[in-house]
Amino acid sequence: MILEYTPETDTLFIQFKKNRDVEGENLNNRTVAFFTDKNELAALEIEHAKKAVDIHAIEINGKIVDWSKSGPRLKDKKKKLGK
Numbered sequence: 450m451i452l453e454y455t456p457e458t459d460t461l462f463i464q465f466k467k468n469r470d471v472e473g474e475n476l477n478n479r480t481v482a483f484f485t486d487k488n489e490l491a492a493l494e495i496e497h498a499k500k501a502v503d504i505h506a507i508e509i510n511g512k513i514v515d516w517s518k519s520g521p522r523l524k525d526k527k528k529k530l531g532k
Contacts, residue, residue: 452514454504461498466491
């Protein structure tokens with residue numbers, strides 16, 4: 450799975466399957482779902498992501514994703530939450 454956040458456009462992209470033959474379907478005015486030819490979810494793109502998702506609370510395997518300028522990094526959840 451690939452997780453990309455672009456702060457300049459406030460866009461979150463989550464890719465579940467690598468597949469070149471995908472079609473996008475608007476779910477609402479800021480979310481596009483991409484499906485394979487077998488109707489499997491391949492990716493989601495969320496524009497204005499901060500309005501839909503708490504970017505700074507995304508966790509992977511119990512670690513918070515830090516969206517720094519040098520790229521996303523995983524930080525210990527306890528340190529991030531001030532515990």
